[in-house]
Every structure is written in structure tokens, then in C-alpha cells.
Amino acid sequence: MQGLPNFELQRPTHLAEALALLAAEPRARLLAGGTDLVANLRRGLEYPPLLIDLGALPGFSAIDHVANGLRLGAGVTLAQLTRDTAIAHDYPALAEAAASVAGPAHRSVATIGGNLCQDTRCVFYNQSEWWRSANRYCLKRGGDTCHVAPQGKRCHAAFSGDLAPALLALDAEVELVDARGTRRMALAGLYRDDGAAHLQLAPGELLHCVRVPSKAPHSVSAYRKARVRGAMDFPLAGVACSLTLRDGSLANLRVALTGTNTRPIVLGGTEELLGKPVNDTSMLRLGKLVQKQASPMRSTAMSSNYRRLVAAALAQRLVRELAAVAASAPQP
Ligand SMILES: Cc1cc2nc3c(=O)[nH]c(=O)nc-3n(C[C@H](O)[C@H](O)[C@H](O)COP(=O)(O)OP(=O)(O)OC[C@H]3O[C@@H](n4cnc5c(N)ncnc54)[C@H](O)[C@@H]3O)c2cc1C
Numbered sequence: 001m002q003g004l005p006n007f008e009l010q011r012p013t014h015l016a017e018a019l020a021l022l023a024a025e026p027r028a029r030l031l032a033g034g035t036d037l038v039a040n041l042r043r044g045l046e047y048p049p050l051l052i053d054l055g056a057l058p059g060f061s062a063i064d065h066v067a068n069g070l071r072l073g074a075g076v077t078l079a080q081l082t083r084d085t086a087i088a089h090d091y092p093a094l095a096e097a098a099a100s101v102a103g104p105a106h107r108s109v110a111t112i113g114g115n116l117c118q119d120t121r122c123v124f125y126n127q128s129e130w131w132r133s134a135n136r137y138c139l140k141r142g143g144d145t146c147h148v149a150p151q152g153k154r155c156h157a158a159f160s161g162d163l164a165p166a167l168l169a170l171d172a173e174v175e176l177v178d179a180r181g182t183r184r185m186a187l188a189g190l191y192r193d194d195g196a197a198h199l200q201l202a203p204g205e206l207l208h209c210v211r212v213p214s215k216a217p218h219s220v221s222a223y224r225k226a227r228v229r230g231a232m233d234f235p236l237a238g239v240a241c242s243l244t245l246r247d248g249s250l251a252n253l254r255v256a257l258t259g260t261n262t263r264p265i266v267l268g269g270t271e272e273l274l275g276k277p278v279n280d281t282s283m284l285r286l287g288k289l290v291q292k293q294a295s296p297m298r299s300t301a302m303s304s305n306y307r308r309l310v311a312a313a314l315a316q317r318l319v320r321e322l323a324a325v326a327a328s329a330p331q332p
């Protein structure tokens, strides 16, 4: 790590002011908790002339339990998420994902917006300037070759945020704002399949809030991650799941993954498991779906195949666990 580069810091107190600053300086970066961005600045990965601190925007860190669900300001901290008893009760996947991020000091400042918009990660990228220069940089920044897939022309750095799979499993939407207005989309629409430019944010746009629909009756959800250090680490693979049972069979199932691809993904093909009981046959099929769609590359210390297998095992265990919970509760 090196010292922070020089930059101007602005702390707007109105959203319009923040958007005007962002529109006026395309190279500006948004600063929320800073736990991802500041480390990247200290690695010399970025040299933005201006940081726009979102911490003083009114209502930016509000949790609102509204009629049709939950509205979370992008500045809500992960610690706030873990403390909210209604979230723990209705959206356990979200509370568990927030609690699994880094350590308590981190979570006291790290925000939902920063977690969803954090940079992708790779062992060849999250390194000091001298390390990367000795390695002739890489395709994502400063070089012309991807050391993970040298024949390819794209970056395979992994998206490793913990909140995204939980919010995807809960069918969340995001609201993006810029100087022209607001657009709302499914969270999955925020991401692109490119580790070097994985966000669909337009220039001048920021993530304003996240909306989670009301908990479906009798639904259960949870999040599990595998990591190198149990105490505090990014996911090698993370899986969130939300499901309901009817007459002992799966009536709804959403599974989402992180840590394996350049973007968080909602597992496709789960509809073929609906109407089936959670047993060895259906879980074998679930494992195959995960193994096919998870595409980890050699971007972490662990082997790609290990991460693929871990993702499948996590998904199978989680669905079994949740099905047992749902079966023990009153049925619809
Ligand atoms: C030691 C360590 C361990 C970590 N462990 C984990 C972990 O286990 N799981 C995990 O998910 N993350 C982990 N992180 C990464 C990071 O701490 C978290 O993702 C955190 O939630 C980021 O939030 P932040 O508010 O600090 O983001 P910031 O660092 O402020 O911002 C991150 C990025 O998002 C952008 N951004 C922030 N807010 C907005 C917004 N409203 N609209 C648009 N863009 C925005 C910023 O410009 C920046 O590019 C770890 C980091 C460290 C240093």
C-alpha cells in the first residue's frame, strides 16, 4: 500500500448538488464508507481528481418499512442492516449476508451502495503498484494481457460482494438517479458480464436506493458463504436462497451466487425443480445447474474447480436446510 494520492473532497448536503458535481467531473468517484475505494486508491489502482462523499445526503441512510416492502437508502450501513429486527425476521438472507461482510468496524461504515458497487477482485489486480508493474500490469488496468486467461480479450475478475446474492434472491430492485431523473430496474440489471466494467451505471448516475418486495407468505431465505478465513474474508463462493414449499414440494425457488462470476447471478433453470420434493434427485440437479452456471476463473488463491464445487455444495445444503425450516412451519 502507498499513501493516498492527492484529490479534492466534496461533501454535498443535497442530492442535486452531488449529481451536479458528478456530471461536471466525469473522473470523480463516489465515496460512501470508503472501505473498498480507499484501499484501491492506496494500491494506486485509481487517481480520481475528485471524491464526492455521499455521507451528508439527507435520507441516504434511512431504512423504511413501507407498505409493499422495504426501502433502503444506498447509504444504509451493513451494521444498520444487522441491527434491524424486522429485517432479521422477514429477510434473514439480507441480515446474514450483511453480518458476513468483513469485521464489525468495517460494517459500521460500509454501505449497501458501496457493497453493491464495489470493484471486482483478482489476485493479479488487488496488488500494490510495484507488484503490478513488475507483472506488466494486466488487461483490466494498464496492460494488454489478462494473466488469468491470456488468450482472451476480457477481464474475468470476480464480483465478490455478499449483499447482491441476498438481494437477488429476494427479488430486489434498485433506483438509479442522475441529473435527468430516476430509473428503476431489477438488481440483476445493474451488472454486466465484464470484470473490468461490471456496472451498468451511466456516466453521472448513482445508486440511490434499494427496494425489496414484501416477504411472500411462508417464504424462507438465507445466505451462506465459503471463505479462506472464517473470521473475516470475501466469499470464495456465496449462495443466497429464498423458497416456499407447497404440499412438501418446492413452490418457489430463487438461488443467487456471488464470488464465482464477474457479476452476481440468479441461477437459471430452477423452475424445473418446482413441484418436486427436496431430495437427492432434485438436489443433484440443483448441483448440476450451479456447476454449469458458476464460472470461476483463476482469479483467487483457490482453484476454480474447488470454487465451483463449493458453490454447488453450498446451494444444495442451503436448500435442504431451508426446506426443513419451511416444512416445520405452518403450510399455506
Ligand atoms: C479487509 C476487507 C475485507 C472485506 N471483506 C468483504 C466481505 O467479506 N464481503 C464483501 O462484500 N465486501 C468486503 N469488503 C469490501 C468492502 O468493505 C465492502 O464491499 C463494503 O460494503 C463497501 O462499502 P463502502 O460503503 O465502504 O464502499 P466504498 O468503498 O465507499 O465504495 C465502493 C465503490 O462503490 C462506489 N459507490 C459507493 N456508493 C455508491 C452509490 N451510492 N452509487 C454508486 N456507486 C457507489 C464507490 O464509488 C466505489 O467505487 C472488504 C474490504 C476489506 C478492505
Ligand code: SF4
Pocket: 121, 122, 123, 124, 125, 138, 139, 140, 141, 145, 146, 147, 148, 149, 154, 155, 156, 157, 195, 196, 299
Ligand atoms: S482477470 Fe485478467 S484482466 Fe481481470 S484483473 Fe485478473 S488478470 Fe487482470
